[in-house]
Structures are given as structure tokens and as C-alpha cells.
Amino acid sequence: MSMPDDAHRRAESLRARIRYHNHRYYVLDDPEIPDAEYDRLIRELQALEAEYPALVTPDSPTQRVGGQPRPEFLAVRHRIPMISLDNAMSDAELLEFHQRLAKSFQDDAPILYLAEPKLDGLAVNLRYEQGILIQAATRGDGTTGEDVTQNARTIQTIPLRLLGEDWPAILEVRGEIYMTRAGFARLNAEMRRKGRTPFANPRNAAAGSLRQLDARITAGRPLAFCCYGWGELSASAGESQFVMLQRLAAWGVPISKELQQVRGLDGCRAYFDALGERRDALDYDIDGVVFKVDRLADQVRLGATAHHPRWAVARKFPAQEELTQVEAVEFQVGRTGAVTPVARLRPVQVGGVTVANATLHNMDEVIRKDVRIGDTVIVRRAGEVIPEVVRVVPERRPPDVRAVELPSQCPVCGSDVIRPEGEAVARCTGGLYCPAQRKEAIRHFASRRAMDIEGLGEKLIEQLVDLDWVREPADLYRLTPEQLARLERMGEKSAANLLAALERSKETSFARFIFALGIREVGETTAQALAARFDGMASLMQARESDFVRERGIKGIGIETATALHRFLVEHPEQETDGNLADWLTGLGIRGLTPARASLLAERFGSLQALRLAGLEDLYWNSARLVEGVGPVVAAHLAGFFAQAHNREAIARLLAAGIRWPETAPQPSAAGASPLTGKTFVITGTLSRPRDAIKEQLQGFGARVSGSLSSKTDYLLAGEAAGSKLDKARALGIPVLDEAGLAALLVQE
Ligand SMILES: NC(=O)c1ccc[n+]([C@@H]2O[C@H](COP(=O)([O-])OP(=O)(O)OC[C@H]3O[C@@H](n4cnc5c(N)ncnc54)[C@H](O)[C@@H]3O)[C@@H](O)[C@H]2O)c1
Numbered sequence: 001m002s003m004p005d006d007a008h009r010r011a012e013s014l015r016a017r018i019r020y021h022n023h024r025y026y027v028l029d030d031p032e033i034p035d036a037e038y039d040r041l042i043r044e045l046q047a048l049e050a051e052y053p054a055l056v057t058p059d060s061p062t063q064r065v066g067g068q069p070r071p072e073f074l075a076v077r078h079r080i081p082m083i084s085l086d087n088a089m090s091d092a093e094l095l096e097f098h099q100r101l102a103k104s105f106q107d108d109a110p111i112l113y114l115a116e117p118k119l120d121g122l123a124v125n126l127r128y129e130q131g132i133l134i135q136a137a138t139r140g141d142g143t144t145g146e147d148v149t150q151n152a153r154t155i156q157t158i159p160l161r162l163l164g165e166d167w168p169a170i171l172e173v174r175g176e177i178y179m180t181r182a183g184f185a186r187l188n189a190e191m192r193r194k195g196r197t198p199f200a201n202p203r204n205a206a207a208g209s210l211r212q213l214d215a216r217i218t219a220g221r222p223l224a225f226c227c228y229g230w231g232e233l234s235a236s237a238g239e240s241q242f243v244m245l246q247r248l249a250a251w252g253v254p255i256s257k258e259l260q261q262v263r264g265l266d267g268c269r270a271y272f273d274a275l276g277e278r279r280d281a282l283d284y285d286i287d288g289v290v291f292k293v294d295r296l297a298d299q300v301r302l303g304a305t306a307h308h309p310r311w312a313v314a315r316k317f318p319a320q321e322e323l324t325q326v327e328a329v330e331f332q333v334g335r336t337g338a339v340t341p342v343a344r345l346r347p348v349q350v351g352g353v354t355v356a357n358a359t360l361h362n363m364d365e366v367i368r369k370d371v372r373i374g375d376t377v378i379v380r381r382a383g384e385v386i387p388e389v390v391r392v393v394p395e396r397r398p399p400d401v402r403a404v405e406l407p408s409q410c411p412v413c414g415s416d417v418i419r420p421e422g423e424a425v426a427r428c429t430g431g432l433y434c435p436a437q438r439k440e441a442i443r444h445f446a447s448r449r450a451m452d453i454e455g456l457g458e459k460l461i462e463q464l465v466d467l468d469w470v471r472e473p474a475d476l477y478r479l480t481p482e483q484l485a486r487l488e489r490m491g492e493k494s495a496a497n498l499l500a501a502l503e504r505s506k507e508t509s510f511a512r513f514i515f516a517l518g519i520r521e522v523g524e525t526t527a528q529a530l531a532a533r534f535d536g537m538a539s540l541m542q543a544r545e546s547d548f549v550r551e552r553g554i555k556g557i558g559i560e561t562a563t564a565l566h567r568f569l570v571e572h573p574e575q576e577t578d579g580n581l582a583d584w585l586t587g588l589g590i591r592g593l594t595p596a597r598a599s600l601l602a603e604r605f606g607s608l609q610a611l612r613l614a615g616l617e618d619l620y621w622n623s624a625r626l627v628e629g630v631g632p633v634v635a636a637h638l639a640g641f642f643a644q645a646h647n648r649e650a651i652a653r654l655l656a657a658g659i660r661w662p663e664t665a666p667q668p669s670a671a672g673a674s675p676l677t678g679k680t681f682v683i684t685g686t687l688s689r690p691r692d693a694i695k696e697q698l699q700g701f702g703a704r705v706s707g708s709l710s711s712k713t714d715y716l717l718a719g720e721a722a723g724s725k726l727d728k729a730r731a732l733g734i735p736v737l738d739e740a741g742l743a744a745l746l747v748q749e
């Protein structure tokens with residue numbers, strides 16, 4: 001038959017693409033397309049080669065196994081080649097396999113197969129001599145693998161010395177190195193925390209972890225091993241695959257718990273269906289079931305092709321990774337307010353289920369993976385976890401993709417969405433108001449260490465919220481005996497008890513109340529620190545981030561630049577600016593004092609005089625906590641929460657419902673007392689810099705700034721043209737400071 005040109009071209013193009021993906025998969029452990037897509041390419045090439053046998057070349061990917069070993073590893077020549085497995089993608093293909101075999105058997109007795117899961121990891125050959133592990137090698141291209149002896153030694157389940165004594169002097173154990181789903185999730189969480197690129201799936205994680213030049217890295221990875229066969233043996237393997245595996249197990253080599261002898265095609269089908277049912281519940285990825293003729297004499301008789309044995313087949317499960325398109329990205333609000341990007345996908349079958357949504361985790365992940373609307377992506381669904389977008393397929397990006405943007409308002413309640421610096425997760429700040437967070441907010445509010453409302457359990461909260469009787473905590477205090485009587489499983493007595501418990505809960509402490517509000521990352525201890533520092537709900541509600549964390553200095557200016565500038569100013573008290581302060585500062589040529597930073601300084605201080613008065617700590621970027629346990633992230637959560645009018649109103653309704661606590665005097669700042677801590681200032685007259693800037697500085701030192709003068713005022717800071725306040729202060733005997741006097745006070749600090 002003559003071969004059309006385009007068949008030839010198509011085969012060439014398929015080979016080139018397959019070679020590229022082989023390299024990414026086998027050498028780099030970083031595939032760009034899902035296996036299902038790769039298998040389609042392979043199958044298309046196989047079909048072409050079957051139609052036009054003249055197309056087949058010895059170097060065609062259909063004729064070979066695996067990929068080139070990496071040259072960084074020592075090469076190991078396998079004494080017995082490590083070949084691949086034949087595939088059955090459908091029941092029809094399994095039938096075909098079975099019938100082909102059955103024909104070669106003399107009698108009609110059903111063929112005895114050994115069935116086992118097809119673990120998704122990578123194959124290794126472990127060579128034991130005199131019962132001691134002396135070499136471990138990857139499959140490589142089937143003939144030559146990579147020496148990974150040191151790495152394999154770090155894997156707990158690989159015995160370094162075999163048990164018992166009846167093992168053959170030379171024994172090559174073959175099996176799969178894999179990673180459990182739990183281990184994979186843990187490893188990836190750690191990679192993300194360290195800002196590294198996580199692995200796409202457990203197979204790549206296993207391969208990437210084993211094939212490390214530094215075995216110490218492998219040692220820290222959660223790898224496991226499962227044996228399914230053997231290579232060279234210095235003794236007979238006996239009569240059956242099953243029995244030989246049992247012997248290996250007795251020598252301490254792990255084998256699959258799912259191993260089972262099955263009879264005939266029906267036995268294979270039943271095993272395949274049963275394991276398929278349990279696939280999601282297993283703790284490791286399997287991509288199919290392997291059926292092997294159990295009798296070893298039959299295996300020898302059937303032999304192998306260059307690519308796979310003729311006595312075994314891998315019946316594949318539906319792929320766990322597939323390609324599809326991102327049609328939109330929406331944001332979901334979780335019960336704790338986490339705002340999570342979710343990809344809306346063109347529906348696709350993954351692992352036997354239609355998938356139309358997949359999580360993108362958070363914005364860091366969206367940016368890291370560079371997912372845009374319109375992209376073709378790999379989705380993965382494994383086990384019982386939510387499907388996720390693994391990666392974008394870059395070469396399929398259409399020109400009109402759109403970027404994913406984090407909404408600034410909660411899609412459920414409209415409150416601001418915040419994402420504190422350094423946090424991956426964005427959150428809705430409408431904790432007391434957001435319908436998405438309702439149940440969780442009320443559960444927390446009622447919990448024992450918060451308002452301690454006895455009898456208000458999770459089930460009851462579900463009912464109250466679902467009936468829409470309770471939308472926010474204050475609604476609890478409006479429940480009536482009549483309403484409660486209408487609830488299922490609620491006797492008169494328990495209704496009365498609940499109402500009494502609600503009444504009792506009104507008498508609480510400030511700290512418990514703060515804790516009960518359920519502000520992100522405000523635990524009991526932080527709530528206590530806040531209660532000690534603020535004199536009531538009103539002042540806590542007005543607090544801004546700068547009331548929790550004192551951030552001083554100029555962003556970008558480090559301590560060395562600041563010291564150099566400070567020293568220059570002190571050593572040259574006579575120097576004046578000739579015009580623009582920022583330009584003058586830049587002209588000093590101080591390392592690190594860029595024009596941009598110089599203008600920030602000029603903006604902050606206004607004049608050279610004010611800059612001279614500044615302490616070193618006001619120049620370089622530094623922050624101090626004013627409340628124990630409240631760092632920048634907690635401060636952002638607190639300020640974000642109180643910035644929402646809805647939250648403030650919900651709090652006001654709670655207070656109106658009668659919640660109260662004994663007053664206690666607030667304590668000074670935790671950030672080291674300064675001479676200004678707790679002092680009250682009044683500012684008057686024209687000063688060298690904006691009044692707000694001075695006010696902020698004073699507050700930074702723990703002082704309060706008030707608008708009106710009274711006998712409680714500690715200092716009056718008076719600038720030029722101070723009027724009646726100056727007279728009044730003198731009359732009351734209140735100390736009056738000018739800016740220099742203030743600077744002197746600050747220096748004392
Ligand atoms: N996504 C990509 O770009 C890409 C590229 C190359 C290969 N691949 C994937 O790799 C696979 C093909 O590679 P392959 O030749 O290693 O074939 P295979 O993985 O389909 O089957 C052979 C392998 O199965 C493993 N195995 C697991 N359990 C076993 C058991 N009980 N008995 C025997 N072997 C068992 C062994 O490691 C063996 O080497 C396909 O799934 C293909 O999709 C993907």
C-alpha cells in the first residue's frame with residue numbers, strides 16, 4: 001500500500017511532540033500535558049504505524065520504554081531489561097487480551113491471573129547480594145537506568161538487609177516507588193510555605209524526590225515502596241507469581257495489600273470494578289489494575305516484546321488528570337471568610353466524574369500558575385479532595401485571555417476583602433454580618449470560651465440560621481419561648497434552659513466579648529491583651545492599624561542608610577538646604593538614599609529642622625507591637641474588621657441587648673514604656689510639620705492627643721502664634737513645650 005505524504009508528516013510531528021513530552025516527563029519530572037493527552041498522542045501514532053508499517057522506525061517512541069537516564073547519575077545497565085506494560089483502555093481491549101492468551105493455552109480451564117493495583121510512581125530495581133541491598137536503579141530507558149542507591153537507602157520501607165536466611169544469594173527486587181496522597185499534600189504544603197513550586201502530582205513528586213543528586217533531600221521526602229516483581233535471581237522463582245511475592249514479603253519486602261488471585265475474565269472484571277469503587281478512598285494514586293498470568297511457566301512460554309511482556313496487561317482507570325478550558329473565575333467565601341478563587345471549567349470527565357469547577361486555592365497560586373480566563377489547563381481529581389487546577393498548558397493560550405482579579409468587596413456581603421501582607425489567603429472582613437460566615441460566627445460566639453451559651457449547639461444553630469431567625473449574634477437575644485417551642489426536639493424545659501443561658505451570658509468580661517467577635521487570629525490571649533489595653537468597645541472600634549503596631553521610619557530605608565544620614569545631620573548642624581529638601585538629601589550622596597526615598601523623607605518631615613529633630617528610629621523602617629500578640633497581620637485583621645460599618649452596628653446591637661462587663665482600667669502599651677506613655681497632649685499653634693504627623697508620632701510613643709485642654713492634660717505643645725490655649729495652660733500650670741522641648745523629651749526615651 002502506498003503511503004500518503006501527510007501520514008508521513010503526521011507521524012513525524014507526533015514523534016517530535018512525544019519526544020518532547022517524554023523528556024519533560026522522564027528526565028525533568030515536570031510534564032506539561034496530562035497522561036491522558038499523552039496517551040492519545042501515542043495511540044494516534046500507534047494507529048498510524050499499524051496502518052503503514054513502513055512508517056515504523058526503531059527509534060519511534062512506540063518501540064521504546066521510558067526516557068534517557070540523566071547523565072548526572074551513574075549509569076546502571078540492567079541485567080534483565082525493565083520493560084513497560086501493555087495497556088487496556090477499555091473492557092473490549094481487556095477481552096481482546098484475554099482471548100489472545102486463552103488461545104495459547106492447551107486446556108479450557110479459566111486462566112489464573114494475579115491482580116494488583118497499578119501504583120502511579122516510578123519503577124526501581126533493588127539488587128540484594130547475600131541479603132544486603134547493594135544497588136538501586138531507576139528504569140531509565142529500560143536497558144540503562146540511573147544509580148539511586150544512596151537515595152533508595154533513605155526510604156523507610158526498603159529493607160537494607162533481608163529477613164530470614166532462605167533468600168537467593170542474588171535477588172533483584174522490582175517495584176514502584178511512590179508517594180501517598182497524604183505525604184504528597186504535606187510535601188506540597190511545605191513547598192508552598194517555602195515559596196517553592198509544588199509538584200503537579202504524587203508521581204512527579206516521587207520521581208523528583210528519588211532522583212536527587214543529594215540523598216539528604218530524598219531522606220526528607222515521604223516516599224514509600226511496593227514490590228510487584230523481580231529481576232535477576234540466583235535461584236528458581238518457583239511456580240507462581242503469587243507465591244514468589246509471598247516469599248518476598250516474608251523476607252521483609254513490602255508487597256501490595258490488594259494482591260489477589262482471580263480466575264478468568266470474569267474474575268478480572270470483578271476485581272477491576274471492586275477496586276475502582278475504592279479508588280478514591282485509597283491513600284495513594286493508582287492508574288489501573290495489572291493482571292498477570294500467575295503461573296511462571298506460562299509467563300516464560302508467552303515471553304515479551306521489546307516493549308512489554310505478553311503475559312500481563314494494565315487495565316487503566318479513567319484518567320485523574322484531563323485538559324479543559326477555564327471559562328470564568330469566581331470567588332467563593334468560606335465559613336471563616338476565606339475568599340477562594342474557583343475556576344469555572346468547560347465540563348470534562350476526570351476520574352469518571354464530570355468536573356465543572358476546580359479550586360485555585362488562593363491568589364498566590366493563581367499568580368504562580370499564571371492562570372488566566374480562557375486558558376487551557378490540566379485539572380486533577382484524585383481521592384476525595386476537591387478537583388484542582390494543576391497547571392496551564394502554555395502553548396494553548398489564546399491571545400484574548402483575561403487576568404484573574406481578586407475582588408475588593410466580598411461577593412456575598414459586600415464588605416471589604418483584605419489580604420494582609422505576607423498572607424496567601426484573602427478574607428471577607430464582614431465577620432459578624434456576612435451570610436457565608438453566619439453559622440461559624442454564631443457557633444464561635446456561643447462557644448464555651450467565648451460567651452459560653454450552654455445548650456446552643458451546632459445542630460440548633462443550623463436550625464436557627466436556616467429558619468432565618470438568627471442572622472447575627474444579637475438575634476440570639478431576641479429569641480422567644482414561643483419560637484423555641486416550634487423547633488424540633490426542643491422541649492419546654494430545654495427552651496427555658498436556653499433562654500436562661502442566654503440571659504446569663506450577658507454578664508461577661510471585655511476579653512471574652514472581644515474573643516467572641518471571632519476576629520481572624522484574635523484568640524483568647526490576644527483578646528485579653530486588647531481588653532487590658534483599651535478602655536472600652538468604643539475606643540477599640542475606632543482603633544486603626546497604627547494603634548496596634550507602631551510602624552516607624554520610611555519604607556525602603558534600612559538602618560545603615562538611616563545611620564549615615566543621622567550622623568551627617570548631627571555632625572553638620574550648620575548646613576542648610578538651598579531650596580528643595582528632597583534634592584538636597586539626594587545630593588548628599590548617602591548610599592541607599594535614592595531620590596524616591598529622599599522624597600518620602602521630605603514628605604514625612606517637611607523641613608530640615610524637623611528632620612534634625614527626628615530620632616534614628618524615625619528614619620529606618622521598623623515596627624513595634626503596642627499590644628502583646630498583635631503583629632502587622634493581626635493588626636490588619638482587627639482594623640479591617642472594625643472598619644466595616646456592618647460589624648460595628650452588629651456590635652452596637654449586642655451591647656443594646658444588654659451585654660455588659662465590669663470596667664477595668666486600661667494598662668499602658670506593651671511595647672516598652674516611654675516617658676510619653678499614657679501622657680495626654682494638646683497641640684496648638686503653627687508647627688514645622690503637619691499636626692497629624694506630630695499626633696501620629698506622639699501616639700507612636702504611647703501618648704494620647706486630645707483636642708481640648710483640661711486639668712488632665714499633661715503637656716501643651718505650642719507652635720507659632722499659639723492663642724488662648726497657651727494662656728489657659730499657663731493658668732492651669734500645665735507644662736508648655738515647643739518643638740525643641742518635645743524633641744528633648746523624645747530623646748530621653
Ligand atoms: N504526561 C506526559 O507528558 C507523559 C509523558 C510520558 C509518559 N507519560 C505517562 O507514562 C506512562 C507510560 O509510561 P510507562 O512506559 O512507564 O508505562 P506505564 O506506567 O503505563 O506502565 C509500566 C509501569 O507501571 C508500573 N507499575 C505499577 N504497578 C505495577 C505492577 N503491579 N506491575 C508491573 N508494573 C507496575 C511500573 O513502574 C512499570 O514500569 C503513561 O501513563 C503515560 O501517560 C506521560
Ligand SMILES: [Zn+2]
Nearest residue numbers: 410413428434
Ligand atoms: Zn462577606
